[in-house]
Amino acid sequence: MPTRRTFLAATAAATAGGLLLKHAHAQPVPDDEKVGFAIAGLGGYALNQILPNIANTRLCKVTALVTGDPDTKGRRVAEQYGVPRENVVTYDTIDQLRDRAGVDVLYVITPTGLHMQHTLAGFDAGLHVLCEKPMATDVAQCDRMIAAAEAAGRWLMIGYRVHYEPHNLRAMELAANGHVGPLRHFTGDISYNRRSDGSTWREDYELAGRGGPLMDLGVYMVNAARYITAAEPTRVAAYTHRPEGDPRFPPGIEARCTWQLEFPGNVTASSSTAYDMTNTNHFRVIGRDGWFAMEPATGYGGHRLLAETRGRDRGPADDIPAGNQFAAQLDHFAQCIKENRKPDTPGEEGRADVKVMRRIYEAAEAGEWLDV
Numbered sequence: 001m002p003t004r005r006t007f008l009a010a011t012a013a014a015t016a017g018g019l020l021l022k023h024a025h026a027q028p029v030p031d032d033e034k035v036g037f038a039i040a041g042l043g044g045y046a047l048n049q050i051l052p053n054i055a056n057t058r059l060c061k062v063t064a065l066v067t068g069d070p071d072t073k074g075r076r077v078a079e080q081y082g083v084p085r086e087n088v089v090t091y092d093t094i095d096q097l098r099d100r101a102g103v104d105v106l107y108v109i110t111p112t113g114l115h116m117q118h119t120l121a122g123f124d125a126g127l128h129v130l131c132e133k134p135m136a137t138d139v140a141q142c143d144r145m146i147a148a149a150e151a152a153g154r155w156l157m158i159g160y161r162v163h164y165e166p167h168n169l170r171a172m173e174l175a176a177n178g179h180v181g182p183l184r185h186f187t188g189d190i191s192y193n194r195r196s197d198g199s200t201w202r203e204d205y206e207l208a209g210r211g212g213p214l215m216d217l218g219v220y221m222v223n224a225a226r227y228i229t230a231a232e233p234t235r236v237a238a239y240t241h242r243p244e245g246d247p248r249f250p251p252g253i254e255a256r257c258t259w260q261l262e263f264p265g266n267v268t269a270s271s272s273t274a275y276d277m278t279n280t281n282h283f284r285v286i287g288r289d290g291w292f293a294m295e296p297a298t299g300y301g302g303h304r305l306l307a308e309t310r311g312r313d314r315g316p317a318d319d320i321p322a323g324n325q326f327a328a329q330l331d332h333f334a335q336c337i338k339e340n341r342k343p344d345t346p347g348e349e350g351r352a353d354v355k356v357m358r359r360i361y362e363a364a365e366a367g368e369w370l371d372v
């Protein structure tokens with residue numbers, strides 16, 4: 001019977017080897033056959049990454065916008081992307097998209113604390129939902145979102161773009177096929193020194209998902225440890241630091257978080273995330289016979305993968321095909337909708353990370369190892 005590890009190896013090899021190159025060979029899709037996306041939340045990620053990259057997809061188009069500022073920002077973005085004015089709605093009127101032709105998916109790109117609310121609204125409107133990570137504030141919210149998808153007969157996908165990024169796919173393949181021998185240890189760090197003008201949602205405990213950099217950045221390293229090991233952690237220990245008197249870190253918003261995870265087979269992981277350190281974004285995987293590392297690992301571009309194994313030279317993996325993780329993620333969901341099949345990063349994947357992150361906070365509070 002295939003294990004999750006063998007499945008990941010086959011999937012990663014197939015994707016890295018050819019799936020991401022399909023655009024070069026596939027026939028163009030008529031506009032009326034594309035899947036229409038309503039973008040909910042017009043912040044930097046939507047404006048600078050998702051909306052521009054919809055033009056690089058094969059199967060997607062933007063057909064609606066959801067914003068708290070429909071008359072200024074909403075109108076401007078709608079004009080830029082050719083969205084009909086009547087398809088610019090507010091968060092309170094997402095239900096109006098039910099009757100709008102060409103709107104199939106709600107892509108939720110709002111603060112974590114609002115993900116469940118907006119996802120449920122999307123399902124109530126009869127739409128499929130692509131929701132950014134972290135999926136929600138806690139496991140109970142994740143369960144409600146998964147149940148709502150099932151009740152509505154619609155698909156729920158979580159925006160794990162690096163699962164569609166060629167270097168990360170190759171890293172999954174290296175881990176799964178025993179390239180460095182049996183895995184021993186994973187290390188990963190992701191951080192930046194965040195400035196504040198006092199108006200960011202990252203300083204609002206509820207909007208930020210009841211946490212700080214762990215809920216914002218740390219999710220990448222929690223998820224990476226899981227997709228590299230192809231397993232779920234069994235125990236966790238953690239530490240958080242919140243300095244007094246720094247307006248960036250009100251109660252409940254940590255400045256730094258470090259954690260250790262234990263996985264089946266005596267595989268361990270050690271990671272950190274922070275809002276008060278210089279930029280970091282890397283992970284290293286150590287096996288019995290070698291190691292591989294990515295730096296940057298989960299950014300928007302510029303990924304580098306290095307590997308060293310017994311009897312082999314150290315150097316970059318330079319045979320990885322080019323790919324656009326944003327377009328690949330969007331096209332994957334569109335293809336799943338067309339074929340009526342479950343996406344590769346469904347709600348259950350998001351739930352697993354949220355479960356671990358909440359347990360990290362609990363372990364930090366308890367000051368001891370806890371079962372996951």
